[in-house]
Amino acid sequence: MTDHTPGRGLHSGADPRPAASPHTWAAPTPTSPVEATVTVPGSKSWTNRWLPLAALATGTSHLHAPLDARDTRAMAAALRALGHTVTTPADGPWSVTPSPDWRSPAGPIDCDQAGTVLRFLAPLASLADGPVTFTGETHLGFRPLTGLLDALRSLGVRAQSAPGADGVLPLTLTGRLAPPDPADPRVELDARASSQFVSALLLAGTTLPDGLTITATGEVPSLPHVEMTRAALAHTGVRTEQRGEGSWWVEGKRPDPVDVTVEPDLSSAAVFLAAAAVTGGRVTVTGWPERTTQGGDHVRGLLERMGARCVLDADGLTVTGPAAHHVGGSGLHGIEADLGACGELTPVLTALCALADGPSTLTGIGHLRGHETDRLAALATEINTLGGEVRELPDGLEITPRPLHAGRFSTYHDHRMAMAGAVLGLAVPGLLVEDVETTDKTLPGFTGRWERLLGRTT
Numbered sequence: 305m306t307d308h309t310p311g312r313g314l315h316s317g318a319d320p321r322p323a324a325s326p327h328t329w330a331a332p333t334p335t336s337p338v339e340a341t342v343t344v345p346g347s348k349s350w351t352n353r354w355l356p357l358a359a360l361a362t363g364t365s366h367l368h369a370p371l372d373a374r375d376t377r378a379m380a381a382a383l384r385a386l387g388h389t390v391t392t393p394a395d396g397p398w399s400v401t402p403s404p405d406w407r408s409p410a411g412p413i414d415c416d417q418a419g420t421v422l423r424f425l426a427p428l429a430s431l432a433d434g435p436v437t438f439t440g441e442t443h444l445g446f447r448p449l450t451g452l453l454d455a456l457r458s459l460g461v462r463a464q465s466a467p468g469a470d471g472v473l474p475l476t477l478t479g480r481l482a483p484p485d486p487a488d489p490r491v492e493l494d495a496r497a498s499s500q501f502v503s504a505l506l507l508a509g510t511t512l513p514d515g516l517t518i519t520a521t522g523e524v525p526s527l528p529h530v531e532m533t534r535a536a537l538a539h540t541g542v543r544t545e546q547r548g549e550g551s552w553w554v555e556g557k558r559p560d561p562v563d564v565t566v567e568p569d570l571s572s573a574a575v576f577l578a579a580a581a582v583t584g585g586r587v588t589v590t591g592w593p594e595r596t597t598q599g600g601d602h603v604r605g606l607l608e609r610m611g612a613r614c615v616l617d618a619d620g621l622t623v624t625g626p627a628a629h630h631v632g633g634s635g636l637h638g639i640e641a642d643l644g645a646c647g648e649l650t651p652v653l654t655a656l657c658a659l660a661d662g663p664s665t666l667t668g669i670g671h672l673r674g675h676e677t678d679r680l681a682a683l684a685t686e687i688n689t690l691g692g693e694v695r696e697l698p699d700g701l702e703i704t705p706r707p708l709h710a711g712r713f714s715t716y717h718d719h720r721m722a723m724a725g726a727v728l729g730l731a732v733p734g735l736l737v738e739d740v741e742t743t744d745k746t747l748p749g750f751t752g753r754w755e756r757l758l759g760r761t762t
């Protein structure tokens with residue numbers, strides 16, 4: 305097993321003379337401003353909502369421009385294992401024909417690294433005609449799940465980890481969702497660790513005859529993702545209501561099938577926009593939605609505050625970076641920002657802050673310690689190894705820009721850490737990003753896209 309803990313990853317520690325190896329990618333450092341138009345793949349979060357909703361629906365659904373990546377392939381495979389017909393051609397729309405009977409799969413469902421697969425499908429396992437076991441990549445078993453499992457137990461589901469298991473996986477769930485008071489179906493949920501718990505119960509609440517009221521007992525992070533779930537449900541004809549702060553009701557109703565085009569993934573887009581911001585160039589991301597529930601849309605306001613110009617028009621979102629680019633710096637300004645609504649942007653934004661002309665403080669992101677790795681520790685460790693000054697706060701990071709030097713950048717099997725490494729490489733020659741292929745969780749073909757963006761290949 306590879307240890308993905310910050311500070312204990314492969315090759316962590318300063319290395320003044322890094323050598324490229326088959327396991328590292330030399331992040332390119334352009335010598336002129338980056339000018340490009342890019343199309344980014346579909347949103348992970350939208351794709352992984354449409355797929356389970358389609359499995360709950362009353363007929364066949366079609367997804368155009370879905371994200372085709374590890375997280376979404378894991379969702380498709382999981383739904384197949386549960387009895388549904390899911391077709392996932394590489395170059396065409398995906399379709400889901402639901403089976404009325406959810407089956408208990410013969411073997412465990414492999415969630416790979418996908419939080420959304422484990423969290424969204426755990427409550428839906430109660431529809432199966434027997435136990436359902438979930439497994440996945442090692443670190444997934446150590447990511448927060450207790451709040452969701454406690455809520456499921458209070459709704460009558462049995463949740464059991466294998467005896468002697470270090471983390472929560474493999475996890476076996478048995479039994480139907482049965483609210484204690486069927487006349488007033490409700491559940492309390494500690495979702496301080498992840499908004500995905502709320503989304504999961506909203507999806508599952510549709511299967512109860514009288515729906516479900518979910519009341520969070522603490523502050524829920526990433527609230528735009530809850531709104532995304534509500535928007536997806538609304539699109540399928542299922543009503544939801546916000547009933548006070550931290551409380552949501554969902555109607556008990558089978559969703560209508562959908563025929564939808566998936567929005568581009570705006571959190572993935574951020575890395576390409578960062579190339580314009582760092583190099584004083586100009587990058588357009590096509591198909592940027594005018595209105596969206598994706599937290600990644602916050603990148604516009606954040607880049608503006610750092611000194612970049614953002615224009616959203618019929619061509620897409622165009623970011624123009626400040627002209628003061630030089631090797632080692634970017635002409636961007638530091639910021640103070642609460643990223644609680646858009647935690648996915650943190651790694652790329654932290655890299656930008658490390659290249660800015662003044663200090664930054666990013667807060668509201670304590671829950672990122674429970675993501676693919678402890679992202680706050682990982683970012684601080686890796687940027688400091690390159691000569692930076694990043695201090696961890698309980699719920700964020702304080703970043704003081706320092707001249708950075710060549711070195712290795714460990715990624716801890718975290719796609720967004722690898723993207724942060726690419727951004728630093730724009731201004732720091734000789735940066736070697738380890739395990740860059742980890743980006744295929746959400747952004748397949750990342751290095752090819754990046755090198756095309758930078759004009760390195762045709």
Ligand SMILES: O=C(O)C1=C[C@@H](OP(=O)(O)O)[C@@H](O)[C@H](O)C1
Binds near residue numbers: 350499500
């Ligand atoms: O619902 C979703 O699709 C997601 C919700 C967020 O999770 P957290 O609330 O755990 O941060 C986000 O970070 C994750 O990448 C995707």
Ligand SMILES: C=C(OP(=O)(O)O)C(=O)O
Binds near residue numbers: 420
């Ligand atoms: C936290 C993330 O992923 P997941 O959906 O696995 O939670 C992420 O993509 O930044």
